[in-house]
């Protein structure tokens with residue numbers, strides 16, 4: 001089914017000067033517009049050399065036309081791609097000719113939106129196209145390809161099928177309330193809800209990894225003055241990004257640096273040392289350090305040999321008052337070259353010993369960071385995901401959790417049915433089976449023009 005009667009046109013390659021450019025047409029008149037522009041008949045999926053002429057029969061550009069008649073095209077509509085010379089004026093002149101022949105300019109992401117509306121891909125796959133284009137690491141590229149291939153969507157569909165099966169059972173009991181339901185049946189239902197909830201939690205954990213691959217991880221370095229926070233940043237970056245001195249209170253501001261470590265995009269925030277102070281500037285630095293810590297994906301809590309014992313009281317002095325236990329912490333004992341003995345640690349947080357001077361323990365620290373964030377074995381290729389997916393999956397889990405915590409008896413079946421219905425809708429919103437125009441606008445407007 002065609003999403004619209006318009007035939008859209010856009011430059012699909014990057015704007016500017018290049019060897020070649022790709023201009024893309026999609027819609028019911030794509031083939032007609034392309035053939036009229038070059039006065040040639042285009043065979044499906046065959047490269048045809050042709051010249052685009054203006055209305056005075058003057059040649060504008062000569063290149064290759066490839067026609068993909070719908071529905072066997074990216075958008076599901078008739079698509080024609082023209083590979084011409086990659087200059088800004090010449091490409092604009094070709095686009096102008098296509099517009100004169102009846103095409104209209106495409107909005108950002110409109111080709112992908114049409115592919116979605118025509119059932120060529122679901123919303124998760126469409127988002128993966130944009131994530132692939134914007135990927136900043138090879139691992140993100142691999143993960144985006146997994147999502148594009150449908151790995152994430154398949155898991156969502158499997159979960160959806162499980163929930164539909166549960167709904168069918170519950171609704172059947174509600175439709176025929178006079179028929180006896182055996183306690184064993186209700187018990188079985190409760191167990192199935194629990195299994196589905198466990199599966200949803202596993203999928204959420206994978207989706208969280210997918211978001212980290214997509215957007216990176218914010219790691220905040222927090223600790224007392226002189227612990228070596230700035231030195232650790234410099235050690236990881238392998239360059240003197242931050243000022244280091246032996247004067248406590250050297251770092252005053254929260255300074256952010258993006259680093260690529262083992263294919264992971266990490267945003268490190270070096271912060272002012274935490275201590276009690278009357279100094280106005282330092283106090284503001286500490287406030288900013290605490291603010292950054294509250295927005296962290298993970299906190300690295302640094303200290304050195306002057307702190308031989310780590311307990312919750314010491315941590316309370318370092319962490320912000322409004323710190324939430326959901327933000328994981330790694331304890332990092334620096335200056336191993338001075339003190340190789342580990343501090344006693346009576347907290348539940350992992351402790352890593354490093355030296356920012358000699359790089360001892362840095363590999364172990366990165367490995368601990370990955371395990372703490374739940375990164376699975378490097379043999380499994382994760383899929384890419386977005387905050388939107390994590391949010392929806394959390395809704396699914398909240399509803400399944402509510403359904404599971406209700407007593408599974410006749411009095412509560414209606415409430416259980418309601419929770420199952422909500423969880424099903426949340427899953428459908430992920431793949432786009434259920435969507436609003438606003439949601440589509442929000443997603444596709446962030447795409448490139450021509451994609």
Ligand SMILES: Nc1nc2c(ncn2[C@@H]2O[C@H](COP(=O)(O)OP(=O)(O)OP(=O)(O)O)[C@@H](O)[C@H]2O)c(=O)[nH]1
Pocket residue numbers: 224225226227228229230231232243244245246247248249250251252271272273274334335336337338354355356357358
């Ligand atoms: N021996 C030794 N000294 C270190 C190590 N790391 C840092 N230092 C020294 O410790 C002092 C403080 O280092 P910084 O990196 O400035 O410490 P900081 O935590 O950023 O301090 P503030 O910015 O004041 O909060 C400097 O003299 C560093 O050279 C290490 O691994 N071994």
Ligand SMILES: [Mg+2]
Pocket residue numbers: 229230231242243250251270271272273
């Ligand atoms: Mg510092």
